[in-house]
Amino acid sequence: MKRNEFLATAGLGTLGLGLSGWGTxxxxxxxxxxxxxxxxxxxxxxxxxxxxxxxxxxNDCHEMVxxxxxxxxxxxxxxxxxxxxxxxxxxxxxxWGNEYPxxxxxxxxxxxxxxxxxxxxxxxxxVIKTTLDGRVVQVFPxxxxxxxxxxxxxxxxTETCVAPNGDxxxxxxxxxxxxxxxxxxxxxxxxxxxxxxxxxQFLNAHGICIDQRSGTPSLLITERQGNELKRFDLxxxxxxxxxxPGAYICRPVIHExxxxxxxxxxxxGGENSGFISxxxxxxxxxxxxxxxxxxxxxxxxxxxxxQGLKVFKHPHDVCIDKDHNxxxxxxxxxxxxxxxxxxx
Amino acid sequence: xxxxxxxxxxxxxxxxxKNTIENIxxxxxxxxxxxxxxxxxxxxxxxxxxxxxxxxxxxPGAVLWFEAIDNxxxxxxPNIQYESPISLKENTILRAYATHxxxxxxxxVSLEVFKIKHSLQKSQISISPRANPAxxxxxxxxxxxDTKGSVSFRNSxxxxxFDQPKITIDLVLDPPLLIDKxxxxxxxxxxxxxxxxxxxxxxxxxxxxGSYVNFxxxxxxxxxxxxxxxxxxxxxxxxxxxxxxxxxxxxxxxxGNGTQAWLFIDQILVE
Numbered sequence: 384m385k386r387n388e389f390l391a392t393a394g395l396g397t398l399g400l401g402l403s404g405w406g407t408x409x410x411x412x413x414x415x416x417x418x419x420x421x422x423x424x425x426x427x428x429x430x431x432x433x434x435x436x437x438x439x440x441x442n443d444c445h446e447m448v449x450x451x452x453x454x455x456x457x458x459x460x461x462x463x464x465x466x467x468x469x470x471x472x473x474x475x476x477x478x479w480g481n482e483y484p485x486x487x488x489x490x491x492x493x494x495x496x497x498x499x500x501x502x503x504x505x506x507x508x509x510v511i512k513t514t515l516d517g518r519v520v521q522v523f524p525x526x527x528x529x530x531x532x533x534x535x536x537x538x539x540x541t542e543t544c545v546a547p548n549g550d551x552x553x554x555x556x557x558x559x560x561x562x563x564x565x566x567x568x569x570x571x572x573x574x575x576x577x578x579x580x581x582x583x584q585f586l587n588a589h590g591i592c593i594d595q596r597s598g599t600p601s602l603l604i605t606e607r608q609g610n611e612l613k614r615f616d617l618x619x620x621x622x623x624x625x626x627x628p629g630a631y632i633c634r635p636v637i638h639e640x641x642x643x644x645x646x647x648x649x650x651x652g653g654e655n656s657g658f659i660s661x662x663x664x665x666x667x668x669x670x671x672x673x674x675x676x677x678x679x680x681x682x683x684x685x686x687x688x689x690q691g692l693k694v695f696k697h698p699h700d701v702c703i704d705k706d707h708n709x710x711x712x713x714x715x716x717x718x719x720x721x722x723x724x725x726x727x
Numbered sequence: 728x729x730x731x732x733x734x735x736x737x738x739x740x741x742x743x744x745k746n747t748i749e750n751i752x753x754x755x756x757x758x759x760x761x762x763x764x765x766x767x768x769x770x771x772x773x774x775x776x777x778x779x780x781x782x783x784x785x786x787p788g789a790v791l792w793f794e795a796i797d798n799x800x801x802x803x804x805p806n807i808q809y810e811s812p813i814s815l816k817e818n819t820i821l822r823a824y825a826t827h828x829x830x831x832x833x834x835x836v837s838l839e840v841f842k843i844k845h846s847l848q849k850s851q852i853s854i855s856p857r858a859n860p861a862x863x864x865x866x867x868x869x870x871x872x873d874t875k876g877s878v879s880f881r882n883s884x885x886x887x888x889f890d891q892p893k894i895t896i897d898l899v900l901d902p903p904l905l906i907d908k909x910x911x912x913x914x915x916x917x918x919x920x921x922x923x924x925x926x927x928x929x930x931x932x933x934x935x936x937g938s939y940v941n942f943x944x945x946x947x948x949x950x951x952x953x954x955x956x957x958x959x960x961x962x963x964x965x966x967x968x969x970x971x972x973x974x975x976x977x978x979x980x981x982x983g984n985g986t987q988a989w990l991f992i993d994q995i996l997v998e
Contacts, residue, residue, distance in 0.1 A: 416755050416756060416757045426755075427760075430753060608882060650766065652880070653950050654916060689766060690763040691785045691786045692830065
């Protein structure tokens with residue numbers, strides 16, 4: 384019997400028992416934690432996807448994507464099993480991958496009915512395209528033809544995305560901060576961005592996605608250290624920025640009208656200070672599960688965000704299912720498995 | 728009875744050998760989570776006359792508590808409920824935490840503010856070796872610009888970060904100052920491999936005037952700003968050498984065990 388069912392059966396859940404001083408509750412008068420704000424609030428399942436680490440170990444759980452069948456692909460940099468495949472109930476259905484020591488970014492793309500994964504490996508300094516069961520079909524190596532790099536070690540890709548025409552964009556988020564634009568065959572088409580503080584440049588171009596909500600595809604790219612979400616057209620021309628002060632956003636994930644962003648650090652950038660950011664279609668922060676209540680001043684500026692509850696340590700990615708539940712993967716979180724946020 | 732015990736043993740062995748654990752998904756209750764620490768803000772960590780401190784809540788309905796410790800024990804009661812900004816006129820350590828009836832009490836956060844007795848902005852400073860190129864701050868003057876950094880070291884130019892075992896700082900004070908205390912303001916963030924100072928020695932012409940050994944340097948502690956003080960004979964000084972020793976071997980309890988710790992400093996203060 385689950386704890387909630389026990390409370391309902393015993394009729395204790397609604398008893399108005401007085402508090403025995405601040406900071407304490409009678410042990411049986413427990414209440415489900417609800418995090419988030421406004422229309423985006425969630426209960427927290429810390430046990431979702433937990434496995435026996437002796438058989439399916441993880442180090443950092445970097446990213447997660449969902450395929451058309453609803454299966455969830457978790458990418459970890461543990462080479463015993465770089466990819467763990469779950470159903471939405473959190474049961475393991477498959478595992479594969481031993482050759483991705485720097486497994487960091489994971490994207491999924493449907494090519495004429497067949498889905499492929501793109502793994503950004505920041506140890507191998509390349510991007511690897513695989514089938515859903517792990518067969519390598521293409522490698523995007525260190526882009527020496529870009530003339531921006533002298534050595535593979537300077538190129539540390541963190542994320543990819545694929546445009547409707549099949550073009551592939553790679554963010555060099557831990558390297559020289561360029562965005563590398565290829566066609567689907569891997570021919571280099573363009574390089575833009577680069578390290579710097581100008582609008583079209585980046586301090587940690589960590590994540591990227593294609594935004595098709597307006598009907599015209601564009602690129603959303605996170606500048607994690609700058610707490611910025613930047614928009615470029617598909618030719619690499621800078622368009623606009625959304626500043627999210629105090630939010631060290633990892634990668635943008637678009638689901639329906641909203642943009643969801645794992646926020647690895649917050650406030651002044653202290654460790655274990657992460658939360659989740661949810662932006663509406665106007666790029667306004669409408670909910671921050673694990674964070675303080677977002678406040679905009681009269682000038683429309685978001686006040687500096689920080690963590691409010693210690694639900695997360697270092698959220699690194701989010702995956703949203705059809706029921707709007709969020710699966711949160713974390714970097715440097717004690718080798719723990721993903722956390723599920725259940726939409727209420 | 729033996730059969731029953733044997734059955735339990737067999738079930739236990741079977742479960743311990745399964746390659747997955749039973750998925751016990753369930754939602755968490757409020758008491759499983761801790762409030763984040765409140766935020767203490769001030770416009771001036773170093774001030775000439777007074778400074779105002781504000782404590783901000785981490786969560787709706789949380790109650791904020793604080794204590795302010797200064798040389799005159801300005802607030803004799805250990806914990807006071809925070810209601811409005813606090814004005815301070817002396818060197819003070821403000822400590823605060825948050826409580827909520829449904830969540831675990833937050834960790835305590837602290838902020839130290841200093842009254843500037845002598846500005847060192849016109850002094851000459853040299854540092855050897857140089858800070859790591861990733862954390863050069865505003866150069867050597869970072870340590871004497873009367874501006875403190877925050878725990879946000881990643882985007883800040885107010886910190887010098889060193890990954891060396893010993894750092895030597897030479898100060899030329901012009902004019903000479905009457906001093907009996909040297910304070911080194913630093914950052915501790917062990918999750919980022921930044922450890923406290925292990926030792927400070929203050930010298931004049933190779934003669935040791937005072938020293939401080941931090942016996943807690945290798946112990947685990949929360950991320951915070953911390954100022955270390957060395958007393959020296961009350962005298963007029965125009966040249967001083969400050970030698971800092973960092974934690975050379977990160978202790979076993981930390982993921983970086985056996986490697987050189989980082990040392991972050993942002994200000995030298997004298998009184």
